[in-house]
Amino acid sequence: MVEFTREIFWNLGPDKRTIVYLLGAVAVAIFFYGLYRRYSLWRTVSRGQGAISLEGLGRRVSLLLTDGLLQRRLLREYYPGFMHAFILWGFIVLFLGTLTVALQEDLTLPFAGVRILKGSFYLYYKLFLNIAGLLALLGIGMAFVRRYLLRPSRLSRGYEFGIVLLWIFVILVTGFLLQGLRIYTLKNGWEVWSLGGWLIAEVISGWSPQESSVLSLHKIFWWSHLFLSFGLITYIPFSKLLHLLTSPANILFRGATPQGVLLPVRNFNEPYSFGVSQVEDFSRSQIFDFDACTECGRCQDNCPAHLSEKPLSPKKAIQDLKKRWLQKGKGLRSGQEGVANGELLDEDVLWACTFCMACMESCPVYISCYDKIIDLRRSLVLMKSKFFPEIGTFFRNVETFGDTFGKGRAFREDWALGADVKKIAQGDRVEYLYWVGCQGAFHDRSSLLSASLVRLLKTVGVDFGILGKEENCCGDPVRRIGNEYLFQKIAGRNIDHLKSLQFNQIVTYCPHCFNMLKNEYPQLGGHFRVIHYTELLRDLITGGQVKVNKGIEKKVVYHDPCYLARANDLYGKPREILASIPGLQLVEPLHSKRQTFCCGAGGGHMWMREIRGKKINEVRLEELCREKPEVIATSCPYCLVMFEDGVKSLGIEGVKCLDLIEMIRDAI
Ligand code: SF4
Ligand code: SF4
Numbered sequence: 001m002v003e004f005t006r007e008i009f010w011n012l013g014p015d016k017r018t019i020v021y022l023l024g025a026v027a028v029a030i031f032f033y034g035l036y037r038r039y040s041l042w043r044t045v046s047r048g049q050g051a052i053s054l055e056g057l058g059r060r061v062s063l064l065l066t067d068g069l070l071q072r073r074l075l076r077e078y079y080p081g082f083m084h085a086f087i088l089w090g091f092i093v094l095f096l097g098t099l100t101v102a103l104q105e106d107l108t109l110p111f112a113g114v115r116i117l118k119g120s121f122y123l124y125y126k127l128f129l130n131i132a133g134l135l136a137l138l139g140i141g142m143a144f145v146r147r148y149l150l151r152p153s154r155l156s157r158g159y160e161f162g163i164v165l166l167w168i169f170v171i172l173v174t175g176f177l178l179q180g181l182r183i184y185t186l187k188n189g190w191e192v193w194s195l196g197g198w199l200i201a202e203v204i205s206g207w208s209p210q211e212s213s214v215l216s217l218h219k220i221f222w223w224s225h226l227f228l229s230f231g232l233i234t235y236i237p238f239s240k241l242l243h244l245l246t247s248p249a250n251i252l253f254r255g256a257t258p259q260g261v262l263l264p265v266r267n268f269n270e271p272y273s274f275g276v277s278q279v280e281d282f283s284r285s286q287i288f289d290f291d292a293c294t295e296c297g298r299c300q301d302n303c304p305a306h307l308s309e310k311p312l313s314p315k316k317a318i319q320d321l322k323k324r325w326l327q328k329g330k331g332l333r334s335g336q337e338g339v340a341n342g343e344l345l346d347e348d349v350l351w352a353c354t355f356c357m358a359c360m361e362s363c364p365v366y367i368s369c370y371d372k373i374i375d376l377r378r379s380l381v382l383m384k385s386k387f388f389p390e391i392g393t394f395f396r397n398v399e400t401f402g403d404t405f406g407k408g409r410a411f412r413e414d415w416a417l418g419a420d421v422k423k424i425a426q427g428d429r430v431e432y433l434y435w436v437g438c439q440g441a442f443h444d445r446s447s448l449l450s451a452s453l454v455r456l457l458k459t460v461g462v463d464f465g466i467l468g469k470e471e472n473c474c475g476d477p478v479r480r481i482g483n484e485y486l487f488q489k490i491a492g493r494n495i496d497h498l499k500s501l502q503f504n505q506i507v508t509y510c511p512h513c514f515n516m517l518k519n520e521y522p523q524l525g526g527h528f529r530v531i532h533y534t535e536l537l538r539d540l541i542t543g544g545q546v547k548v549n550k551g552i553e554k555k556v557v558y559h560d561p562c563y564l565a566r567a568n569d570l571y572g573k574p575r576e577i578l579a580s581i582p583g584l585q586l587v588e589p590l591h592s593k594r595q596t597f598c599c600g601a602g603g604g605h606m607w608m609r610e611i612r613g614k615k616i617n618e619v620r621l622e623e624l625c626r627e628k629p630e631v632i633a634t635s636c637p638y639c640l641v642m643f644e645d646g647v648k649s650l651g652i653e654g655v656k657c658l659d660l661i662e663m664i665r666d667a668i
């Protein structure tokens with residue numbers, strides 16, 4: 001009876017086993033030495049601040065499985081996604097296959113006389129490994145075509161990428177060749193299960209070479225395959241292949257804060273510099289990000305600053321910081337203090353960021369650029385007082401008048417004149433505290449929407465009140481511009497005041513206030529239940545209190561505000577509100593939901609000149625208008641202002657920009 005199996009060291013002789021194991025041990029030793037060198041570089045440069053977090057381990061492991069192993073984020077783009085997945089999955093299977101051989105040869109066979117790789121299991125094993133190898137080859141081919149023929153601008157084309165691709169290609173090809181030569185020599189009819197090897201054996205049989213030549217060639221390919229494979233193992237820690245380890249590690253150990261939440265400066269009384277002015281000021285986890293970056297360029301392709309021709313590319317920023325880190329680390333290791341100081345990134349680069357989080361959202365390994373940019377901005381603003389003159393005025397307005405417009409508390413509740421809205425005083429108790437925000441209180445158009453919202457809430461009998469003249473700026477733009485000191489002062493005051501009042505939930509008009517009160521105030525002790533008005537409105541509609549009975553027969557494109565959709569996963573409820581309006585035809589733009597595109601106002605840009613490149617609001621508007629809408633709907637006062645400005649500057653006709661508040665107001 002035919003036994004389906006094979007001799008592992010066929011054509012090599014048993015004495016070669018020791019040499020193989022010795023070579024393997026040397027390769028593994030070099031691999032770990034390389035890892036140790038990298039680890040010590042990381043320890044040398046980072047000052048130890050910012051421990052690597054393991055909070056929420058279950059979620060981290062599930063992200064590792066979905067984004068690391070199953071490549072969920074990478075597969076959002078089919079070609080590069082499958083290309084990478086084929087290579088990764090192929091190599092995982094081949095690695096597990098090799099482990100099974102080692103298990104049999106070193107454990108089960110010598111100690112228990114059990115051969116694992118035999119019978120039908122062996123046939124399936126061969127089939128599976130061959131398919132994996134062929135897929136990996138396909139992936140490598142796709143990578144060559146993409147990097148060197150299609151040449152998308154986001155990819156670098158340095159020689160190291162080419163070396164790695166060629167190296168892996170040759171390992172795979174030699175693997176198939178030596179398999180084909182063995183199958184040709186042994187002529188077992190059943191080896192068709194080794195798909196790739198069998199095809200090569202068929203080709204060889206067309207030439208009918210001498211057996212001695214085939215055996216010699218087999219030896220040459222076998223040893224080449226072995227040396228190249230062990231060589232690749234030793235190369236990993238010294239090359240871009242290190243991302244095989246650092247990328248999954250980054251997914252596992254990334255900070256536990258929700259996306260977009262900025263970490264606070266902890267103590268302003270310490271005699272220390274604030275923000276980051278030298279690369280070693282970054283936390284360990286931030287420095288680890290540099291090494292986890294695979295240079296895939298997805299962040300760059302989704303960054304509104306880059307796409308509007310500003311000098312910021314998140315990929316380049318991360319790579320520039322990595323270069324500084326390596327320079328500094330190598331300098332420190334060789335005893336040269338003070339290496340590589342100076343500006344880490346140009347000021348123009350720092351001011352271009354809108355804190356839209358698209359870089360983090362698109363990064364397969366969860367690297368954010370904005371957490372580095374905010375630390376660098378903090379150093380500029382707090383240590384060097386470097387910012388645009390209009391930002392100086394903006395800071396004074398917020399600090400002196402408590403609002404971003406510089407109008408003052410005396411006028412803060414003017415928008416509510418005639419609306420008879422309850423002002424919450426100490427001792428009062430309400431269900432909802434309506435947080436109006438500076439836009440909702442002072443901006444001409446937004447204040448009308450604020451008034452519409454409160455009228456609607458009053459009509460349906462919602463128990464709510466406002467702070468009136470006691471409300472202040474929440475501090476979002478101040479913090480994102482980099483003035484953490486002023487932010488903490490404002491936020492601290494707000495938190496103390498809010499704590500003195502009695503309400504169940506805060507409902508905000510602006511997504512930036514919403515994100516700030518919900519996700520960032522807890523850092524300073526302000527723990528409140530916070531919702532956005534779209535959540536309340538949707539509940540009132542589905543609960544039947546708000547009856548939408550007039551139709552709006554229009555084609556509507558909805559723009560997701562970054563701080564609702566991306567930072568807080570709030571994209572379903574605004575769509576439910578729109579879906580409740582009879583006759584309305586909702587269309588989706590290219591970038592929507594979590595993958596939305598910034599309107600250009602975040603990160604303090606509402607108050608800054610946009611002097612470089614195209615205007616971000618116009619870039620987004622052009623994309624929205626590709627859907628030929630009659631209405632651009634949104635649920636953020638910043639986005640609304642940006643789009644109304646853009647419609648005027650681009651001379652777009654026949655398109656209205658509306659907030660969901662007014663759409664519902666008109667539909668009831
Ligand atoms: S936060 Fe937005 S603007 Fe800033 S780097 Fe990331 S993608 Fe670009
Ligand atoms: S930061 Fe992330 S998305 Fe950007 S190049 Fe690096 S790995 Fe790719």
